[in-house]
Amino acid sequence: MRTPTGPAGSGDISAPVAADARGARGIPDATVARLPVYLRALTALADRGIETSSSQELASAAGVNSAKLRKDLSYLGSYGTRGVGYDVEYLRYQIAREIGLTQDWRVVIIGIGNLGTALSKYGGFTSRGFRIVALVDGDPSRVGERHGELTIGAVDDLPDLIRELRISIGVISTPGGAAQEVADRLVKAGVTSILNFAPTVLSVPDDVEVRKVDLSTELQILAYHEQRKTQAVTQL
Amino acid sequence: MRTPTGPAGSGDISAPVAADARGARGIPDATVARLPVYLRALTALADRGIETSSSQELASAAGVNSAKLRKDLSYLGSYGTRGVGYDVEYLRYQIAREIGLTQDWRVVIIGIGNLGTALSKYGGFTSRGFRIVALVDGDPSRVGERHGELTIGAVDDLPDLIRELRISIGVISTPGGAAQEVADRLVKAGVTSILNFAPTVLSVPDDVEVRKVDLSTELQILAYHEQRKTQAVTQL
DNA sequence: TAGATTGTTAATCGATTAACAATC
DNA sequence: TAGATTGTTAATCGATTAACAATC
Numbered sequence: 001m002r003t004p005t006g007p008a009g010s011g012d013i014s015a016p017v018a019a020d021a022r023g024a025r026g027i028p029d030a031t032v033a034r035l036p037v038y039l040r041a042l043t044a045l046a047d048r049g050i051e052t053s054s055s056q057e058l059a060s061a062a063g064v065n066s067a068k069l070r071k072d073l074s075y076l077g078s079y080g081t082r083g084v085g086y087d088v089e090y091l092r093y094q095i096a097r098e099i100g101l102t103q104d105w106r107v108v109i110i111g112i113g114n115l116g117t118a119l120s121k122y123g124g125f126t127s128r129g130f131r132i133v134a135l136v137d138g139d140p141s142r143v144g145e146r147h148g149e150l151t152i153g154a155v156d157d158l159p160d161l162i163r164e165l166r167i168s169i170g171v172i173s174t175p176g177g178a179a180q181e182v183a184d185r186l187v188k189a190g191v192t193s194i195l196n197f198a199p200t201v202l203s204v205p206d207d208v209e210v211r212k213v214d215l216s217t218e219l220q221i222l223a224y225h226e227q228r229k230t231q232a233v234t235q236l
Numbered sequence: 237m238r239t240p241t242g243p244a245g246s247g248d249i250s251a252p253v254a255a256d257a258r259g260a261r262g263i264p265d266a267t268v269a270r271l272p273v274y275l276r277a278l279t280a281l282a283d284r285g286i287e288t289s290s291s292q293e294l295a296s297a298a299g300v301n302s303a304k305l306r307k308d309l310s311y312l313g314s315y316g317t318r319g320v321g322y323d324v325e326y327l328r329y330q331i332a333r334e335i336g337l338t339q340d341w342r343v344v345i346i347g348i349g350n351l352g353t354a355l356s357k358y359g360g361f362t363s364r365g366f367r368i369v370a371l372v373d374g375d376p377s378r379v380g381e382r383h384g385e386l387t388i389g390a391v392d393d394l395p396d397l398i399r400e401l402r403i404s405i406g407v408i409s410t411p412g413g414a415a416q417e418v419a420d421r422l423v424k425a426g427v428t429s430i431l432n433f434a435p436t437v438l439s440v441p442d443d444v445e446v447r448k449v450d451l452s453t454e455l456q457i458l459a460y461h462e463q464r465k466t467q468a469v470t471q472l
Numbered sequence: 473t474a475g476a477t478t479g480t481t482a483a484t485c486g487a488t489t490a491a492c493a494a495t496c
Numbered sequence: 497t498a499g500a501t502t503g504t505t506a507a508t509c510g511a512t513t514a515a516c517a518a519t520c
Contacts, residue, residue: 027460030511036456040435054477063437066477067513074479082478083520099456100463107455119451124435127273128452168462169455192465198358199276201299211454211459213380215355216364218447219343219405220272220335222429223365224263224301225445226404227336229428266487290501302501303489310503318502319496 027098031072035095037062038069042092054085101129106167108134110182111174112142112152115197119173120147130169134161138178155182159189169193176200183210239418256343263334267308271331273298274305278328290321337365342403344370346418347410348358348388351433355409370397374414378411391418395425412436419446 014100027035045053053061059069072088073079079094080086096102096171107125109116112135119125120132136153137143145152153161161167170186172194179198186194187204194210196202200216202210263271277297281289289297295305307323309315315330316322332338341363345352348371355361356368372389373379381388389397396404406422408415408430415434422430423440430446432438435453438446 028511032460033453033457035460036450036453037437040454041437054478056477060421061437063439064421065513067515068504068511070477070479071512078479080478081520083476085477096303098460100459101456103463105455105459105462114354114357118350121350122451125455126454128456130455170457193462195454195458201273201277201297203299207465209458212459213451213454214272215358215449216360216366217269217272218431218449219341219361220275220337220364221269222405222431222445222447223336223341224268224271224334226341226429227339230351264486291503292501303491306501306503307488314503316502317496318494319500321501361493399496 004178027075031075031095034062034064034072035099036070037064038072039092039099039101040120042088045088046092050095052085052090053088055080058086096129103129105130105164105169106133107131107169107171108136108158108161108165108167109171109173110136110138110155110186111172111178111198112137112145112147113173115177116171116173117147119171119197120150133165133167135159138174138182155185158185162186162191167191169195171195171197172202173197255394263311267311270298270300270304271335271430272309274308275328275331275335275337278331282328287324288321290325291316294322313465316450332365339365341366342369342401342404343367343405343407344372344394344397344401344403345373345407345409346374346391346394346422347408347414347434348373348381348383349409349411352407353383353410355407355433356386363436369403374410374418391421394421398422398425398427403427405431407431407433408438410431 039057040059042053044061045058055066055073059066062069065160073091076098079091107130107202109120109132111122116135116137120135125132132150134153135147135150136155136158138155140154142152142156153233168191170191170193172182174182176199177198179196180202183194183196183202183204187208192208194202194204194208196210196212197215199214202212204210253332262417274294277294279288280297281294291302291306295302298305309327310336312330315327343366345356345368348356352371352373356371361368367389370389371383371386372394374391376390378388379390404427406418406427406429408418410418412435415432415436416438419430419432419438419440423444428444430438430440430444432446432448433450435450438448440446
């Protein structure tokens with residue numbers, strides 16, 4: 001099904017690697033979305049001093065079933081041992097490498113309102129291979145304001161900041177109306193990964209990856225289910 | 237495929253309703269997740285004074301293709317007119333009703349740190365049928381602190397707050413370590429819809445709906461794709 | 473060796489898409 | 497009526513799951 005694309009993959013790491021799975025790449029989207037969850041579960045197990053874990057145990061910690069977990073991991077290679085389970089530290093490293101967390105990713109946040117400020121202070125990023133290296137806001141009166149180690153820059157500074165600080169990910173936390181223009185500027189400056197918190201559908205070229213986090217959409221989905229529950233009782 | 241469950245659905249609204257689709261209910265998850273996006277697109281069109289819209293136009297505004305949009309809308313009923321398109325205001329109302337936005341949903345935020353504070357100030361909720369009616373924090377020294385019209389309560393106050401303020405949705409923005417306990421308390425107090433921002437897999441009963449928003453997971457997914465792109469160039 | 477658990481296969485399920493008959 | 501566009505069908509695609517042979 002998967003089209004082999006010749007010699008792909010990063011430098012070979014000594015490991016019992018299913019050459020095929022590695023070479024072919026193209027891990028399913030649904031699997032990619034779960035790898036960070038597995039990573040976190042493994043880190044939690046490691047913190048508790050656990051060295052080996054079965055797919056059953058790991059799956060339970062990640063909130064999925066074990067068949068799905070094994071299937072997911074099989075796309076990365078054969079990192080388990082039959083009859084035994086997975087070496088926690090080893091698997092953790094393999095997943096981190098697959099995601100690309102062996103390097104640091106540099107992030108700019110555009111839009112330093114309530115949410116942008118919260119994101120800039122959020123510790124969870126830093127600890128996981130991401131570094132916020134620049135803050136930008138469209139309001140000229142905010143430019144120059146200090147936030148911890150960083151100073152808010154102007155939107156016009158974006159191209160320079162991105163080049164000089166080798167930024168590869170842009171986080172948009174502006175009001176909806178400004179989001180598309182910011183995205184355009186990011187793309188123009190060469191950024192191909194965007195995390196969008198603005199309530200706006202962005203249009204970007206095909207090679208740009210956009211993830212959207214929409215707070216009120218999430219609440220609306222909950223509301224739909226909540227309504228269904230109460231309707232079942234309040235039936236006319 | 238869908239099992240008809242007898243007379244379901246809220247009070248009949250005069251409308252050209254496909255009784256079957258309405259009665260059967262059980263709209264696919266993927267469709268439910270897109271309804272808020274359509275709703276927003278319709279609102280934007282209405283604001284621009286547009287009264288009628290084709291599936292093509294609407295789909296483009298929502299960032300999907302028109303086949304998917306029509307299929308999605310077909311689960312709600314037949315609200316369009318062949319040869320013409322959809323009446324923007326009418327469709328907007330039907331989707332809002334389907335999601336349950338004709339009523340106000342009352343929300344409590346637990347964990348008033350950077351993110352919780354940002355969420356409490358975020359205007360996007362209020363305008364879309366959600367009202368944050370209570371703030372709670374686990375740190376006793378924060379209890380009593382005023383945030384706009386609200387005062388931070390203690391975690392022990394949760395049961396009373398939920399009952400008295402008729403809260404149906406809980407938003408968890410605590411540190412990861414506290415999230416499960418907070419979820420347990422919410423569930424105990426009868427909340428069956430949770431939006432979880434903590435980096436923790438929650439375990440809850442089957443009838444409780446949990447949506448998870450995980451900021452560093454999103455960045456990790458971007459990193460995976462970003463890595464793949466640069467690898468294609470930096471090939472060994 | 474016997475017991476345990478992975479990695480993989482194959483079946484199933486749900487979501488997407490193209491195409492077109494129905495109908496305004 | 498002719499043109500436009502929906503609502504639906506059927507094909508395709510991708511994701512999930514159960515089951516078990518491989519193997520530690």
